[in-house]
Amino acid sequence: MVKQNLQKEVPPSVPWRNLGVVLFFLLMLFGAYRYYQHATSFTVGLDYFEPEFQTYWMNLLYVQLVIEFIVFVSIVGYLIVTRDRNVMSITPQEELKRYYNLFGYVIVFSVIAYLAASLYTEADAAWHQVTVRDTDFTPTHIALFYFGIPTFIIVGTSAFVYAHTRLPQFHNRVSLPLALVIAGPIMIMPNLGFNEWGHTFFYAEELFAAPIHWGFVLLGWSAFAAGGFLIQALTRIIQLSRLPEEDLSLQK
Amino acid sequence: MTSEKELIDREDLTAVMTLDQQRSVFKNIDLMVIPLIVLLFAGIFSFHFALTVGDWDYWVDWRDRRWWPLVTPLSLIVLPSVFGYLLWTRLRLPLAGTVSIISLALAAWVSRVMNFEVFAGFPLNMVSPSTFIALGLILDCVLLLTRSFFFTGFFGAFLFALLIYPLNWPLMAPFRVPVEYNGILVTVADLMGYEYIRTAMPEYVRIIEHSTLRTFGEAVTPLTAVFAGFLGILSYFFWTWIGHVASKAVWIKRIF
Numbered sequence: 375m376v377k378q379n380l381q382k383e384v385p386p387s388v389p390w391r392n393l394g395v396v397l398f399f400l401l402m403l404f405g406a407y408r409y410y411q412h413a414t415s416f417t418v419g420l421d422y423f424e425p426e427f428q429t430y431w432m433n434l435l436y437v438q439l440v441i442e443f444i445v446f447v448s449i450v451g452y453l454i455v456t457r458d459r460n461v462m463s464i465t466p467q468e469e470l471k472r473y474y475n476l477f478g479y480v481i482v483f484s485v486i487a488y489l490a491a492s493l494y495t496e497a498d499a500a501w502h503q504v505t506v507r508d509t510d511f512t513p514t515h516i517a518l519f520y521f522g523i524p525t526f527i528i529v530g531t532s533a534f535v536y537a538h539t540r541l542p543q544f545h546n547r548v549s550l551p552l553a554l555v556i557a558g559p560i561m562i563m564p565n566l567g568f569n570e571w572g573h574t575f576f577y578a579e580e581l582f583a584a585p586i587h588w589g590f591v592l593l594g595w596s597a598f599a600a601g602g603f604l605i606q607a608l609t610r611i612i613q614l615s616r617l618p619e620e621d622l623s624l625q626k
Numbered sequence: 627m628t629s630e631k632e633l634i635d636r637e638d639l640t641a642v643m644t645l646d647q648q649r650s651v652f653k654n655i656d657l658m659v660i661p662l663i664v665l666l667f668a669g670i671f672s673f674h675f676a677l678t679v680g681d682w683d684y685w686v687d688w689r690d691r692r693w694w695p696l697v698t699p700l701s702l703i704v705l706p707s708v709f710g711y712l713l714w715t716r717l718r719l720p721l722a723g724t725v726s727i728i729s730l731a732l733a734a735w736v737s738r739v740m741n742f743e744v745f746a747g748f749p750l751n752m753v754s755p756s757t758f759i760a761l762g763l764i765l766d767c768v769l770l771l772t773r774s775f776f777f778t779g780f781f782g783a784f785l786f787a788l789l790i791y792p793l794n795w796p797l798m799a800p801f802r803v804p805v806e807y808n809g810i811l812v813t814v815a816d817l818m819g820y821e822y823i824r825t826a827m828p829e830y831v832r833i834i835e836h837s838t839l840r841t842f843g844e845a846v847t848p849l850t851a852v853f854a855g856f857l858g859i860l861s862y863f864f865w866t867w868i869g870h871v872a873s874k875a876v877w878i879k880r881i882f
Contacts (some may be wrong), residue, residue, distance in 0.1 A: 582680030
């Protein structure tokens, strides 16, 4: 049972600086990738069987996959190893601070959602209307499915693991809405496999609204569960921000 | 295992002592949640819109009288319905249509310029997005005035789907001007399409003006609009129910 000492506890602040640093880094990363994509897609990215394609795009693919795997294991592993083993005893101020951190993760998740699901996705739409495809590894696919979506998965999984290792409400139980929100991007990868198989074997058109792409739509709808997650988090934050009724002398 | 009692015991704990501290928490949450919602809407809606409407809205020559006025509002009504349930029942904010469609519009404009014009080289007036914000406003206003999902579905969703064509008519009219091209009557939009060949150009792929009664008097477009309106009503009720399901705060013991 946590004993509350209202006189001494200081309310937490939002980690704006850390959030700003992470967002700045990600925007620079996605921006630099985008610049590279603009500079090399229509010059050396049109023909998979050219040596330049292997140099400029396939090497990038291999390197980014390795880096993403290392980053994923590092972040998620760190969060699990450093989990709070006495989470039910944290003070309410610490709990509120951790909710601020969780929302920080979710903000980063949202920024990447916009970049990957809007900007990078429609780059693929534009690309395919110009060039059709020669293989499943096009510059826009390498950028979207092997950089954008994995980054999305890394941040989403980190948010999920953070919540379930550091917040009392999430201790020893699973938030189904948050699990659904994270499951969507994860399942995009196997659906990508099905999609590329379809385009390779029987679906030569590249209309974005074609039925072969509807699996992606369904997985995108997993984000509707974000509402349920917000309800879970905000309900607890409302409790944590309730004024203490028993000591009115503390209120201004 | 965490007991329910431990969680209930924690419900009485509070992190604030004064009114100023409480207000500070509310302000911090607003500053975090509002951008988060706008970005999530922009991402989800863009993705959903791209993969359901897609080429119908990407190209000015794909905005026909049959498919575009039918597919587009049915796709657009999804997020306003889903999140409208959450925002209205929990926060009494009739904002889902407006906020979600404005988020989509911002994301769409950035994408059309960056991807279609700068990256792929299409002219901007060929790939500019249609306008939809007024539709979201209408839906939200009906909800605000009637305070009822029932009447919003019947009137708001009907108007939402019905009005997409007249709303965009001023934007599309210049591209509907007829021209003669090699002895064939085409529109300016068609001519732009012939100049900018895409993989979606062949007639068997381009799903525009496909129907039987193409010369159904002058009622082609109004007929499609009214049909879209009725389907919009059904869609609104279905997706509002999905919003009800998706906004439940469900906890489970384990995933595997």
